Amino acid sequence: MDGPAAQDRPARPRGRPGRPAGQSRQAVEHGPPASDGRSAAEADAPPAVPPGRVSHPMRLPVLAAMVATALAGCDRPGEHAAPPAPPTAASVAPFDFLPDAVLLITCGTDGMLEACNCAGTLEGGLSRRSGLFAAYRAAFARTFALDAGDFSWLDAADLRNEYLLRAYRFVDYDAVAFGVGEMSATPAQLARQMRHAPLPYLAGTVSPADRSVRWPAARIVRRQWGDVQLAVLSYLPKQSLLFAPAETVEALAFQSDDDFAAQAVALRREGCALIVVCQGDDETAENLASWCPADVIVRARTSRSSPAVRTAAGGARIVQAGGWDVVGALAMRIEDGKVTRVQWRLEPVDTRWSVDRRALSVFQAYAHLAARKALDAERGASVRHVAPTECAKCHPAQFAAWRASPHARARAALAAGGRADDEDCLACHVGGFRAPGGFVSAAQSPARQGVECQDCHRFNADEHRAADFQRRPADEKVCTLCHTPLIDPGFRYDARAAKARCPKR
Missing domain, CATH: 1.10.1130.10 (Flavocytochrome C3; Chain A)
Structure with a gap:
């Protein structure tokens, strides 16, 4: 994954762009086209995933409840022959100051396409997350949507991972970072998943050791709105993969800390405000802040009992992010390429936000295959x-x-x-x-x-x-x-x- 030099991206128009449904914006500094050594015919074929595979057999009443819960609070369903509509924008409370940029952060989706329980309308689900994103983009034109990783279900071959990434297309992310959870898959498995669900993936410091396996992912994702420039990187050190399969870790190459620091310094000199996703514990984040000139460090997979925002010794603000049923929103004042003021809020993904029926349609397709698998399991x-x-x-x-x-x-x-x-x-x-x-x-x-x-x-x-x-x-x-x-x-x-x-x- 040796991508070309990063390119600036133009300012995004207010609200959602008018591109075809499900078409992602391209991440910058892409690697070469994906290839994992298979023939052209094999590369174009669907992933080799058993139909309807689920890690833990699910009974039909539970799957029925998944669909019913996802639909609770929805408007009247439309005709299924017509393409489902994107969400409408609900109102969003203003921040205490007019931000130069707003960072939306998700992390730890863990394969959860929608909330799953037997009664009531629970928080969570990609269809309402998409509605929340649409509302923020309509309220704040300079919005950057970041998934900080651990979006996958723990079984890398599970069908839900494919369908989750398909639903992510509609949530409209600017960057989707690889977390520790994604490293349960082999580099070749990740390459196939990315190829079949094109998104602005952010690989950061990790890449396949085998040069024939190429990830369509970026080392840096950049945005520019007028004189405000934002650069987003991801730091995933080898020591954070203590529980990843040994064969996967051995198949990965890691960027050195010196190279990563030099990359960050170069972006600083270009006038970019710097956001770094840190895949590691508190000690890793504090150590990163001591040598990387980041404005904001997003520490993935953290407890909500931890302080939401704190200032590290080096001056970087460390933001705690995590939870499939919430979205973090960080308003930023950016002056001369530096973040000078922030305000943080945690938004529950609840019924305030409109449902994206495109994402819900993806969930229903997955639920159908999983339920069919469970039905066959009952008869053996x-x-x-x-x-x-x-x-x-x-x-x-x-x-x-x-x-x-x-x-x-x-x-x-x-x-x-x-x-x-x-x-x-x-x-x-x-x-x-x-x-x-x-x-x-x-x-x-x-x-x-x-x-x-x-x-x-x-x-x-x-x-x-x-x-x-x-x-x-x-x-x-x-x-x-x-x-x-x-x-x-x-x-x-x-x-x-x-x-x-x-x-x-």
Whole structure:
């Protein structure tokens, strides 16, 4: 990850930019294009993650509660064929002074796409975090949104990490730093995750030791608003990775403290106010402040019982950040390239903030795959999909009824809204999405254009042919994998099942 020299970025217009939904701003000082030694065809393929994999099996009632809780307090759901709307900007309380820049800080998301509990509307969730960010950007044009790391779930191969980064696209970050938690993945795994969810990643002092593995990440992210310049760096020393897998640590290269200090001094000479994310304990942060000319040191993964802002011996302000259900907001007065005054507040991610339905749609797609995995775990086997024409050989009447039903044309409903290839929708609109034998792409699966037999009748062909086979009808748990309160608020199982039920033989 040897990026070119950093480039200044122009001032951001007030409020959210008018770019296409989900398209990130580019981080500066990028490394070369990602490559982990695989062929071009493999590089373009989805990550090799088992469908619906979850680290701890989750029962259906819990997953249903995840969706219900995420939706609590939402406005009336819209038509799912149309692209979901970004959040609206709520009002934000002013600071005691007019800031030259506002730094929004998150850390320790730990794979939590949305709050998860069985009752009530809890704090947290990326859909409302996005609403909070939108509100701040509308109130303060000079806003820099920083994730200080530890966004990943502890199992690097868990499907939720992929979906979390997809949702991060909509939260609209200026920089996403790698924390200690991200180092549970190998450099090649991180490269794949970044390639499939382009974001302004900030790798800082760490990079792959293998030069053939390239991270599309920056060492520095810079912003400029008029005469105010801001530079953000990340410091992740080797000693902070005591609990990371040994093979991962051995596969990493670390920038020396001398080089990092020289880089910071050079940015100072250019007139930049300097923000440094520190992945380490109090001693590491205090030591960093003694030799790095930072204005603000963001200490990641800290307790809220610690002082929110304190001044280190070297004069840098150390800000404590952490918690998936809060956002830190630091207002800064910047004069002659130095931060001269700050005000800190901790904003709960609660119902004051509008819901970003784009991020919520990503969560629903993940919840569908996780719930499907749990449903198969209950019966002790996953489903290996075959084409409905195979079922038709023995069940022609049922096949004819299915072919005439809306289920068979489910992907066409997406095409009407321009979302025929939206992966957040395909899980419920094609047969066996991300499952063995199921839908891969429109080009590779041209005949798989709808919800198919085994999406509802969750058993395999060999099980069905067994002498002791006992048919299990598609019940409400299966239907509500897709017919959720967000997508189908008027869904009533008894009435809908009567229409969708296959004819008897």
